[in-house]
Amino acid sequence: MKIGVFICHCGENIGKTVDCARVAKAASWLPGVVCSIDYKYMCSDPGQNLIKQAIKDHNLDGVVVGSCSPHMHEKTFRKAVSDAGINPFLCEIANLREQVSWVHDDVEIATDKAIDLVRIAVEKVKRNFALQTIKVPITKRALVIGGGVAGIQASLDIANAGYEVILVEKQPSIGGHMSQLSETFPTLDCSQCILTPRMVEVYQNPNIKLLTYSEVEKVEGFIGNFKVTIRKKARYVDDTKCSGCGLCIQSCPVKKKALSEFDENLTFRTAIYVPFPQAVPNIPVIDTSVCTYFVKKRESGKVACQLCMKKCDRGAINFDQQDELLVENVGAIVVATGYKLYSISEKPADSPIKGYGEYGYGKYKDVIDGLQFERIASASGPTAGEIKRPSDGKTPKKIVFIQCVGSRDEAKGFTYCSKICCMYTAKHAMLYKHKVHDGEAYVFYMDIRAGGKMYEEFVRRAIEEDGVKYIRGRVSRIYPKNGKYIVKGEDTIAGVPVEIDADMVVLATAMIAQDDAPKLAQTIGIPYDNYGFFNEVHPKLRPVESSTGGIFLAGACNSPRDIPESVAMASAAASKTLVLFGSDMLEREPTIAIVNENICAGCFYCKKVCPYNAIEIKQIVDRNGNVVKEVANVNAGLCQGCGTCNATCPSKAVELLGYTDEQIYAEISALM
Amino acid sequence: MEMNKDNFEPKIVAFVCNWCTYTGADLAGTSRMKYKPNVRMIKLPCTGRIDPLFILKAFERGADGVLVSGCHPGDCHYNAGNFHARRRWIMFRKLLDFLGIDDSRIHFSWVSASEGKKFVDVVNGFTDKVKTRGPFTRFKKLNEEFIING
Numbered sequence: 001m002k003i004g005v006f007i008c009h010c011g012e013n014i015g016k017t018v019d020c021a022r023v024a025k026a027a028s029w030l031p032g033v034v035c036s037i038d039y040k041y042m043c044s045d046p047g048q049n050l051i052k053q054a055i056k057d058h059n060l061d062g063v064v065v066g067s068c069s070p071h072m073h074e075k076t077f078r079k080a081v082s083d084a085g086i087n088p089f090l091c092e093i094a095n096l097r098e099q100v101s102w103v104h105d106d107v108e109i110a111t112d113k114a115i116d117l118v119r120i121a122v123e124k125v126k127r128n129f130a131l132q133t134i135k136v137p138i139t140k141r142a143l144v145i146g147g148g149v150a151g152i153q154a155s156l157d158i159a160n161a162g163y164e165v166i167l168v169e170k171q172p173s174i175g176g177h178m179s180q181l182s183e184t185f186p187t188l189d190c191s192q193c194i195l196t197p198r199m200v201e202v203y204q205n206p207n208i209k210l211l212t213y214s215e216v217e218k219v220e221g222f223i224g225n226f227k228v229t230i231r232k233k234a235r236y237v238d239d240t241k242c243s244g245c246g247l248c249i250q251s252c253p254v255k256k257k258a259l260s261e262f263d264e265n266l267t268f269r270t271a272i273y274v275p276f277p278q279a280v281p282n283i284p285v286i287d288t289s290v291c292t293y294f295v296k297k298r299e300s301g302k303v304a305c306q307l308c309m310k311k312c313d314r315g316a317i318n319f320d321q322q323d324e325l326l327v328e329n330v331g332a333i334v335v336a337t338g339y340k341l342y343s344i345s346e347k348p349a350d351s352p353i354k355g356y357g358e359y360g361y362g363k364y365k366d367v368i369d370g371l372q373f374e375r376i377a378s379a380s381g382p383t384a385g386e387i388k389r390p391s392d393g394k395t396p397k398k399i400v401f402i403q404c405v406g407s408r409d410e411a412k413g414f415t416y417c418s419k420i421c422c423m424y425t426a427k428h429a430m431l432y433k434h435k436v437h438d439g440e441a442y443v444f445y446m447d448i449r450a451g452g453k454m455y456e457e458f459v460r461r462a463i464e465e466d467g468v469k470y471i472r473g474r475v476s477r478i479y480p481k482n483g484k485y486i487v488k489g490e491d492t493i494a495g496v497p498v499e500i501d502a503d504m505v506v507l508a509t510a511m512i513a514q515d516d517a518p519k520l521a522q523t524i525g526i527p528y529d530n531y532g533f534f535n536e537v538h539p540k541l542r543p544v545e546s547s548t549g550g551i552f553l554a555g556a557c558n559s560p561r562d563i564p565e566s567v568a569m570a571s572a573a574a575s576k577t578l579v580l581f582g583s584d585m586l587e588r589e590p591t592i593a594i595v596n597e598n599i600c601a602g603c604f605y606c607k608k609v610c611p612y613n614a615i616e617i618k619q620i621v622d623r624n625g626n627v628v629k630e631v632a633n634v635n636a637g638l639c640q641g642c643g644t645c646n647a648t649c650p651s652k653a654v655e656l657l658g659y660t661d662e663q664i665y666a667e668i669s670a671l672m
Numbered sequence: 673m674e675m676n677k678d679n680f681e682p683k684i685v686a687f688v689c690n691w692c693t694y695t696g697a698d699l700a701g702t703s704r705m706k707y708k709p710n711v712r713m714i715k716l717p718c719t720g721r722i723d724p725l726f727i728l729k730a731f732e733r734g735a736d737g738v739l740v741s742g743c744h745p746g747d748c749h750y751n752a753g754n755f756h757a758r759r760r761w762i763m764f765r766k767l768l769d770f771l772g773i774d775d776s777r778i779h780f781s782w783v784s785a786s787e788g789k790k791f792v793d794v795v796n797g798f799t800d801k802v803k804t805r806g807p808f809t810r811f812k813k814l815n816e817e818f819i820i821n822g
Contacts, residue, residue: 069698069701070715071694071695071698095698098697098698098700098701098702099697099698099701102701102702103700103705103706103707104706105706106709110709112709113709117712120712120714521747522746522747525749527691527692527743527747527749527784527786528747529786535785535786547691547749548749591717609752609756611750611751611753612750612751640750642717642720642721642749642750642753643716643717643718643720643721643753644718644720644750644756646723647720647721647722647756647760648756656717656721659716659721661723664714664716665726665729667714668685668726668730669729669733671683671685671712671730671733671734671735
């Protein structure tokens with residue numbers, strides 16, 4: 001075999017710490033290496049031409065590039081060698097940047113390590129063989145998980161491009177957190193006024209199949225060919241018969257048992273309910289935990305109440321409805337499951353979060369969180385938009401807003417910045433001042449982070465035009481006294497302690513991942529970070545792609561995001577989906593398992609360990625049609641190339657192409 | 673100069689998965705974190721691909737320590753490969769004792785793609801640990817005998 005070695009300086013990135021000329025020289029002495037060159041930028045056009053020229057000049061049939069991580073430029077170099085006429089899988093990368101020059105300082109040591117890595121790659125490439133990419137058809141339908149503003153945007157974009165979309169939402173209605181908001185910064189336009197038309201658009205779009213009150217249970221398959229199982233939870237209301245008249249809701253006698261999730265527990269809702277009047281679809285659900293019929297049936301087996309059923313003249317109420325499991329085939333998945341607000345006072349038993357016991361959230365009725373304030377300020381909220389205290393309904397004359405509750409706080413919450421709180425607190429204070437002219441608004445802050453178009457101007461407006469008082473410092477304690485809440489804090493600019501007798505306190509609590517985010521991530525097979533936010537492949541260049549092909553991310557499920565960013569991400573995720581749908585066939589890496597039928601003893605341990613059910617039983621028949629033996633056979637469409645079968649096989653009859661035992665043992669042997 | 677524990681630089685082979693630990697190591701690089709240069713990494717698609725014999729081979733070829741690292745349990749890119757690796761490791765550990773390999777020379781860890789810092793800590797910590805154990809010579813002798821006697 002004739003191997004060429006090409007060492008890239010990556011400008012100074014590698015060249016500064018690794019003596020590239022010495023690496024190239026050392027490589028040239030390795031058996032099988034016929035040419036070894038170092039060059040300033042191997043990934044540039046002249047660099048790639050250098051490789052192509054060398055392949056022609058020396059008749060190379062193997063290439064090793066010592067450069068950045070294969071995750072960066074493996075594709076580039078494989079394409080280059082393929083342009084020069086050799087199989088792309090005869091090219092291997094030695095990672096001399098991320099694993100050597102960027103992590104070590106000593107030139108001598110770094111160069112030695114670089115030589116080792118090149119030697120490993122050379123030994124591997126000697127045992128590589130030509131592989132052909134696998135082509136699989138693409139199912140041109142998309143699944144969008146989460147019906148908040150991001151999910152809505154992604155669904156509409158994909159559907160408007162002419163492809164079918166299945167939009168799955170856990171709650172009874174789409175709309176997400178945005179539908180709960182009063183007004184949005186920095187324009188102060190009414191959140192529902194801009195969102196509800198889009199919700200209706202989703203409902204009316206013939207390309208969108210809307211599944212509310214549903215959850216994704218299982219995802220199988222791979223990019224272009226996912227098979228998704230969706231649980232459509234029983235609403236106990238037949239959506240084909242219901243007209244959304246609301247008579248059932250009016251008739252429900254359970255008035256004070258269930259707190260309204262939509263109103264952030266500030267009001268009650270009935271047992272049969274729609275979350276809010278503009279809900280899409282406008283079809284109620286029955287909460288079986290409080291519904292008299294279900295409660296009595298569980299307790300004594302007797303039939304009770306059924307008032308809603310009696311009222312409904314369309315016969316839509318069906319107490320016997322069961323969960324349905326739907327199976328859908330899709331080619332791409334957009335995950336847009338959003339966030340939740342961290343709003344705990346006491347530390348729950350199983351939570352790593354310590355909580356802010358001293359702020360009294362959950363203990364003092366007038367200490368509320370940001371979303372609760374949104375509901376109070378919203379025209380559709382429990383107070384019809386008038387600012388009133390939850391405890392006694394009086395108009396608060398003094399409100400204290402506290403930022404960074406749980407964010408930027410390693411001791412009690414999360415290290416990260418929740419990003420939107422500076423802006424929404426300014427908005428809250430502003431809305432309050434607009435509604436209660438003689439009221440006083442105080443904001444305790446750590447820094448003001450108002451990066452964004454018209455954001456800084458917005459905060460300045462709150463301070464300068466609306467007279468919101470900003471105090472830099474933290475609050476140590478809140479306690480009630482004579483119907484007021486004494487807020488003790490520090491003004492770190494003036495260097496004095498501050499005490500405010502507030503009527504109400506609003507905590508800008510951190511945006512955190514949904515409780516079931518890790519579980520969902522495991523169900524669909526995407527990585528997530530320590531906080532439970534889903535990871536993107538590359539923070540800068542591939543911000544909306546998960547590392548699993550065909551699964552894209554949008555909105556706050558990835559990290560704290562505001563509305564414009566969520567919408568932008570959603571459109572980006574939709575466009576990635578459309579790029580995928582742009583071709584009929586998908587090219588897949590051919591690094592899959594194959595079976596040597598002569599050795600295979602038919603124990604099928606491989607079949608037991610395969611996560612994809614890609615191993616099938618194949619019968620070997622003689623010329624008379626008698627079954628001679630049964631052997632394993634790999635379904636190339638299903639195999640993802642993890643190699644677990646290879647490691648498990650007692651007779652080594654299964655081999656993972658690209659990572660065969662021979663290749664790996666050669667790498668190990670080349671180490672020393 | 674005679675090799676002793678003070679000037680001994682251990683050779684460590686790391687078997688890592690492509691999706692989590694290799695990417696985590698890339699992140700350590702991108703973040704310009706510095707760590708000890710003793711580790712040579714072999715990239716596999718998944719820890720599920722690791723045959724325990726790879727580890728023995730590495731010791732036979734003169735490694736003083738072997739690091740195995742992949743995605744956290746439940747986060748495997750291939751759903752379950754790391755569970756198989758973990759189960760295999762439990763069985764393999766018993767065999768190690770029989771073979772006379774101190775199991776502290778093998779380190780099994782989970783490093784995700786976002787844990788560049790953890791990768792650095794694992795490499796540094798393990799390198800120091802292997803350093804205190806000194807060179808692994810048991811198999812080297814076997815290897816030499818094998819070469820001499822054919």
